[in-house]
Amino acid sequence: MTSSSAPSRKALSKIACNRLQKELVEWQLNPPAGFKHKVTDNLQRWVIEVNGASGTLYTNETYQLQVDFPEHYPMEAPQVIFIPPAPLHPHIYSNGHICLDILYDSWSPAMTVSSICISILSMLSSSTAKQRPADNDRYVKNCRNGRSPKETRWWFHDDKV
């Protein structure tokens, strides 16, 4: 899982710590349906199990999300990727990178891990074809030296899936 090393990982700021602790408590009380967080003592990296919703293409499939928090979370978006094997989806690259605007340009500090998870599940659920993005090979090749998806300049062009 070396590909997931985030760029220049700095320790969480105190604000980020407080906020994440709060989110963790909230998650434990009220986890989003279909997700399981394997709590570790590493607050800065969450590994979350995703269960495909029933009645969708991903029913009975389980994937793992890896969420890495930057120093200035929540001002800055967390890095969210699927740990390969990633689900086959028109917006999910085989290296686990997810093309979803809220993870990058449209991030807002009012979002939470929980709300991100729901967005990702919704993205999976609305998929009509199990396929990789058209530019998958090119993109993955470009990212081979462990580049973070946050360094990618994404084009968000599809509002259907």
Added chain:
Amino acid sequence: MASVEEEEEEVLLEVEAVESVYGEDCLVIQRFPPHLHLHIKPRTADDSSQQFVEAILELRAGTQYPDEPPRVGIRESKGLDEVRQAHLMASIKEKVDELSSCLMLIALCEEAVQVLSHMNHPDGDCPLCLYPLVKEDGHGNLLPFMKLMSCYHCFHSKCIIKWWNWIQQQSETDPISNASSTSSSYSRSRTDMRGTEKENQGTCPVCRKVFQATDIEHVLNLIKTYTPELSLEETEIDDDEEFQRAEVENIRRKNFEALLKLQEENNGLIKPRRNEVLLPGVFLPEPVTPPSISPKATAEQQTEPSFTPTSETGPSKPLNKGSTSARNNFRTRKNTMRNRRVRTTEWVKKENSTVE
């Protein structure tokens, strides 16, 4: 038949009365039977930055009004969750029952305003730090909060300021996103989203509504003042407490200033004759008694300026301000000078009364 006309006349008069009481906040859709939209706000003495809730009520009466009660509903509301909306409606309903078959439009509106005034505080958690907006922080202090003027989303002042500084800082250090916006057909591009392209603009973290610097004007002073400290570095955390205190301090200072001015206008202040500013090391030549006032009056004056009950500060606090120079170092140097001068005056007075 005459009585029917009379009744209609009375109802028309009532509508007119509502109009005159609420002015622009009242929209008359129809005079008879009355159909009104009423924009109700809590009583905050017209200080809109202190207003955290509002609603537009719809009142619709039938031809049988007032024998038949009017129907009342909430058309729109800001800052009110379902529970609080239900509470508002329940209170109005109660009033309707209480006043059955009387003319009640004005009473209902007043009731609504009353209820709204009681609920005039933000609800729930700050969307940024996820801690409650209105809750004691354990030290008996209320964390200062504010709302965005356009969408009424509320945040802790210090949280929104951090976000504001962050987006300002991003727009400075991220020239790529400024130079060319990604051509995204999906949603608005980065620069639009964050409002980083135009200076003094941001987006609400909750609803993404673009807000102008004027929207957060009521806390913007702090932003300007604290920008160097709020560089989002680790050290900033240590400043937090200082920072909050400073905000409280600012309000307190404002109150004190207002009070001082009032006293000044009423000739309730004894000012030193000459406009000398005392600097450390400067020697005050002779204790001077203000000529026209007796020592007794002086003693009275001493207590008056700062200890009026309207001031929410404790007696000793305004006087301390001059000494904590680190906090006063910004922007209000003039005030500090003034306060210092006042303090000195009082000190001189005290000296006088003991001498005589």
